[in-house]
Amino acid sequence: MKLSQGVKMAWHSVYSQKLRTLLTILGIMIGIASVTVMVAIGNGTAEQVKSQMQGLGTNLLTANVVGRGAVTSITLEDAEKIADIDGVSAYAPVISGSVTVKYGTTTYSASVLATTPSFAEVREYSVAQGRFIKEIDGAFAQKVAVIGSEVAEELGMSNPVGEKITLDGVPYKVVGVLASKGSSTTGSNDNIVIVPIQTARVVLKTDAIRTLYVQAESEKRVDFVQTMLEFHLQTFFRGDEDSYTVFNQADLLKTITEVSTSMSTMLTYVAAISLLVGGIGIMNMMLVSVTERTREIGIRKSLGAKQRDILFQFLVEAAIIGGLGGVIGVLVGAGGSSFAGKWMNSPVAPSVDIMVIAVAFSMGVGVLFGFLPARRASKLDPVEALRH
Amino acid sequence: MSAKQDQQCLIRLENIYKQYEMAGETFNALDGVSVTVNKGDFMAIVGPSGSGKSTLMNVLGCLDRPTSGTYYLDGAEVQKLRDNKLAQIRNYKIGFIFQQYHLLPKLRVIDNVELPLVYRGMSARERRERCREALEKVGLGDKLHHLPSQLSGGQQQRVAIARALAGRPPLLLADEPTGALDSKTSREVIALLKELNEAGNTIVLITHDPSVAAQAKRVVRISDGRLTEERNEAS
Numbered sequence: 001m002k003l004s005q006g007v008k009m010a011w012h013s014v015y016s017q018k019l020r021t022l023l024t025i026l027g028i029m030i031g032i033a034s035v036t037v038m039v040a041i042g043n044g045t046a047e048q049v050k051s052q053m054q055g056l057g058t059n060l061l062t063a064n065v066v067g068r069g070a071v072t073s074i075t076l077e078d079a080e081k082i083a084d085i086d087g088v089s090a091y092a093p094v095i096s097g098s099v100t101v102k103y104g105t106t107t108y109s110a111s112v113l114a115t116t117p118s119f120a121e122v123r124e125y126s127v128a129q130g131r132f133i134k135e136i137d138g139a140f141a142q143k144v145a146v147i148g149s150e151v152a153e154e155l156g157m158s159n160p161v162g163e164k165i166t167l168d169g170v171p172y173k174v175v176g177v178l179a180s181k182g183s184s185t186t187g188s189n190d191n192i193v194i195v196p197i198q199t200a201r202v203v204l205k206t207d208a209i210r211t212l213y214v215q216a217e218s219e220k221r222v223d224f225v226q227t228m229l230e231f232h233l234q235t236f237f238r239g240d241e242d243s244y245t246v247f248n249q250a251d252l253l254k255t256i257t258e259v260s261t262s263m264s265t266m267l268t269y270v271a272a273i274s275l276l277v278g279g280i281g282i283m284n285m286m287l288v289s290v291t292e293r294t295r296e297i298g299i300r301k302s303l304g305a306k307q308r309d310i311l312f313q314f315l316v317e318a319a320i321i322g323g324l325g326g327v328i329g330v331l332v333g334a335g336g337s338s339f340a341g342k343w344m345n346s347p348v349a350p351s352v353d354i355m356v357i358a359v360a361f362s363m364g365v366g367v368l369f370g371f372l373p374a375r376r377a378s379k380l381d382p383v384e385a386l387r388h
Numbered sequence: 389m390s391a392k393q394d395q396q397c398l399i400r401l402e403n404i405y406k407q408y409e410m411a412g413e414t415f416n417a418l419d420g421v422s423v424t425v426n427k428g429d430f431m432a433i434v435g436p437s438g439s440g441k442s443t444l445m446n447v448l449g450c451l452d453r454p455t456s457g458t459y460y461l462d463g464a465e466v467q468k469l470r471d472n473k474l475a476q477i478r479n480y481k482i483g484f485i486f487q488q489y490h491l492l493p494k495l496r497v498i499d500n501v502e503l504p505l506v507y508r509g510m511s512a513r514e515r516r517e518r519c520r521e522a523l524e525k526v527g528l529g530d531k532l533h534h535l536p537s538q539l540s541g542g543q544q545q546r547v548a549i550a551r552a553l554a555g556r557p558p559l560l561l562a563d564e565p566t567g568a569l570d571s572k573t574s575r576e577v578i579a580l581l582k583e584l585n586e587a588g589n590t591i592v593l594i595t596h597d598p599s600v601a602a603q604a605k606r607v608v609r610i611s612d613g614r615l616t617e618e619r620n621e622a623s
């Protein structure tokens with residue numbers, strides 16, 4: 001018998017028992033669909049977090065100051081003392097706020113980061129046009145600004161360097177434009193205006209530093225620098241550990257990796273269990289089917305079907321049933337993913353790999369669990385079978 | 389046996405036994421059957437219920453192996469062959485016609501008729517052609533796409549005959565082919581078989597209906613697993 005003919009026959013049988021097939025594949029379908037959805041959500045979240053992290057360097061420590069009593073922030077001098085640690089390659093204190101930027105008659109809302117020149121190194125920004133802010137700008141409290149690419153675009157500045165803009169009414173001179181970094185969930189990385197920290201008071205009406213970026217010179221030094229940083233902050237806030245928090249990018253990354261690994265392990269178990277249950281369902285259906293179709297098998301054998309023809313027919317049937325479960329599951333899962341993404345407003349990234357693997361595995365499960373019934377069918381004695 | 393006789397001979401059974409163990413006792417369902425059937429013969433096997441007709445039919449049809457004895461079919465010794473080989477022989481050498489028609493109810497007429505050819509691995513075009521031809525022979529050339537359930541009993545049996553013919557086997561084996569039909573339809577089916585025999589097909593038919601047996605060229609009687617010649621027009 002030809003392969004194509006066997007497949008056609010098997011498909012015909014499966015098709016002629018639509019309802020039973022549907023009920024049988026329900027388990028596999030639900031399993032595969034839920035795994036597809038969960039993988040899509042998991043992938044989406046992981047990608048989001050990763051892109052967020054890519055906005056920051058891995059050797060970066062972020063200290064956020066909440067403060068306590070009268071001391072709710074630190075000064076530039078405090079920052080210098082706090083960051084005075086062996087193994088620190090750069091640090092940048094930041095005062096941030098939101099302002100209205102105006103160029104000519106165009107206005108635009110952006111966030112201002114008042115900081116020091118090392119900010120570029122610490123946060124891995126580079127300049128596309130002009131220059132970054134310099135020490136000397138700070139020393140003379142120069143009202144100069146480096147603007148993000150999005151800000152330049154939104155304000156319609158074709159050649160921003162040297163142009164005048166106002167930040168909440170305070171005139172600033174644009175000295176540079178940042179190279180685009182794209183966006184992360186915390187918002188666009190390009191929608192910012194950077195000014196010398198010494199001018200914070202005039203534009204942001206405050207000189208209270210609440211964020212301090214500290215960059216370790218290597219990944220190995222991160223732990224040491226973090227310990228020292230926490231120690232300095234603890235000393236500064238007289239032992240009040242609630243006054244500050246220190247984030248370690250590497251730790252965060254590790255946690256996320258761990259979470260996503262354990263999640264995918266869990267998903268693998270879910271998938272395995274649903275495939276197992278589905279496989280048993282297929283075996284059950286096929287056993288019933290073989291019993292019901294004993295006469296058919298006898299007839300086919302009397303007409304010249306060999307054992308392997310019968311075996312093949314039933315195996316293909318089982319594979320089709322399993323594969324159908326997989327395909328429908330993946331389709332439902334893909335639909336479910338985009339629905340879940342919209343509904344929970346979270347990013348989803350359906351994995352085509354997982355879908356292909358899911359369908360292949362479902363078919364494999366069909367063949368595996370279909371083998372016993374198919375073998376039973378192929379071994380039937382034609383005389384006995386015809387008597388049914 | 390001379391070479392000429394050998395050429396004419398389609399079936400030769402020599403001392404065939406089929407034994408069943410029943411409650412520790414050996415029971416001979418076929419008790420030393422020897423018979424030859426020539427090409428072009430139309431032989432009826434008659435006998436009461438339980439006499440061994442179906443058992444003989446199963447042996448002749450290569451659905452079952454005898455316990456002992458030799459069976460030559462179309463020049464080849466078949467009783468010792470493996471299952472796969474027997475399947476191939478059924479496929480190429482034998483066309484079965486059963487009392488219950490044994491059509492597959494979910495397949496259309498043409499798909500039923502082409503089944504033996506499918507198991508030969510024949511191309512779709514050739515299958516179609518052969519099936520059409522076979523169905524025309526039995527007068528059902530216009531029912532190709534019907535389901536068996538849409539046909540009368542006589543028509544279904546004719547589909548089964550077309551299926552038996554489609555592979556152009558040297559032997560047609562019919563087990564009570566009219567057993568489920570009314571007398572008028574029976575006569576039609578027997579007339580068809582007779583016509584096929586006249587066209588050169590060798591037919592072995594099992595029946596307990598004397599009027600059916602009367603249509604055959606040759607009648608053998610089986611009782612308690614033993615065969616006796618009752619009538620042979622050729623001799």
Ligand SMILES: Nc1ncnc2c1ncn2[C@@H]1O[C@H](COP(=O)(O)OP(=O)(O)O)[C@@H](O)[C@H]1O
Pocket residue numbers: 408409410417435436437438439440441442443444
């Ligand atoms: N598988 C079997 N096991 C035991 N006895 C059997 C079996 N098949 C047939 N027989 C016995 O062999 C005898 C002949 O049966 P069968 O060939 O079916 O008769 P017929 O077709 O002439 O009515 C009967 O007595 C039957 O009981």
Ligand SMILES: [Mg+2]
Pocket residue numbers: 441442
């Ligand atoms: Mg019988």
